[in-house]
Amino acid sequence: MKDDKLLPFPQVVIVSPALADANNGNWQTARRWQRFLALPTRIIRQWPDEFADQDRVMLALHARRSSSSIAAWREARRVRGLAVVLTGTDLYRDIETDASAQLSLQLADALVVLQERGPLALPAELHDKTRVIFQSMSRRKTLPKSQKRLHALMVGHLREEKDPATLFAAARLLAERDDIRIDHIGNALDPLLGEAATATMAATSAYRWLGGLPHAATRRRIQRADLLIHASRLEGGAHVVMEAVCSGTPVIASAIAGNIGMLGRDYAGYYNCGDAQGLAALLVQCRASQGLRDGLLACLAAQCRPRAALFAPAAERAALRQLVADLLVSPLTDPLAAI
Incomplete structure (x- = not known):
């Protein structure tokens, strides 16, 4: 896929447990991904809402905190694309102890981790649907440093x-x-x-x-x-x-x-x-x-x-767009059928 072309996708919804008022990592990721996907993409805390009928792909940040939205999506839209983005508390705590987080892993068509050791925290049977997408940031000039302290x-x-x-x-x-x-x-x-x-x-x-x-x-x-x-x-x-x-x-x-x-x-x-x-x-x-x-x-x-x-932003943008394209065009099975 050419990175300089916008995907001809329908509505994408990003579910984030944190919105602008939190100003944390989840919000920064959601807002950046919205810009990279370049409308029609919206960010909400809870799905469904009044625009739910337009949605074709869900990107859910956090397996546990977004679990109710993930389950509702799968119940209503069994074969529509769903990616779950795993945070640190997901990978290194919740998926070991929390049933809702564990269910989110099974319901997802794709799992996204944000650093290269993330897949090692997941069961081997989930590796095939897991991909690494490094987050991105524009470079800033390195400033001179004081030697006094x-x-x-x-x-x-x-x-x-x-x-x-x-x-x-x-x-x-x-x-x-x-x-x-x-x-x-x-x-x-x-x-x-x-x-x-x-x-x-x-x-x-x-x-x-x-x-x-x-x-x-x-x-x-x-x-x-x-x-x-x-x-x-x-x-x-x-x-x-x-x-x-x-x-x-x-x-x-x-x-x-x-x-x-x-x-x-x-x-x-x-x-x-x-x-x-x-x-x-x-x-x-x-x-x-x-x-x-x-x-x-x-x-x-x-x-x-x-x-x-x-x-690099170009690398994250290309990986994100490829993820959404895969969720739209790949034949999807019903994850609930195996549960």
Whole structure:
């Protein structure tokens, strides 16, 4: 399929558990895919609605949180195309324990994972209908960095899955350092974690919690940072990792499958998830190597550069359009018949 031609498809509906007011990864994906597919495509939180009769293809983000829409679609439109896009909580938690998420996997004609290790989390019998579509981001110019101190940035709402507690602990371990600073962008979705962030700021000047910021302002801060910290416990393919790589900002990340699938198996910037001492040690190493061509910080930057090609908008657009084309023209069986 030629990427510069719009598909002659009927209505596509994207079901997203989060809309514009959430400003999170699900919404960013849904909105970008709507632009790539270029009408008629709409984004809703729950299916069906008053326009349901026009829909021919559903792209459902999140196997558990969109499960009622997925089941309703299959009940009403048994042979119409349905793709389920799997998030980190889907892949690394819900499909193991939640019956509605497990059913969503069976009902889908196609499963989409957002990083290269995603298929490994799925049962072998589902691999044939699973495809990897890396999310994309426009590249930003790499900005000059100050050598006076290491400026690290974490972007993630304060909730357990993002593991801000490990960041707080690492910042306290660095309390005596005046050459390492950590800024943290994100809303306190868990009030107790918000209290912990405030207490960490009071305890050490190494950490500053900035609260939630608009996406454009966040991207500018990513450009200016020396490195990004991504501490998640659960991740399907983080937007912020992609944004850092496409801004020339190297990443320190927890060694979980979702991060390894974004940055590569041999990446040098991993620490064991939940290991505050390991995170702090990497920050100290990066500070010591600032300005050195063969130091850790330069190594991480060099390893990130080729990964940026995976996150090119043209590649994601082509893969998404191919997915929709396949859902429209491929002969589909009735997934309910096998259940």
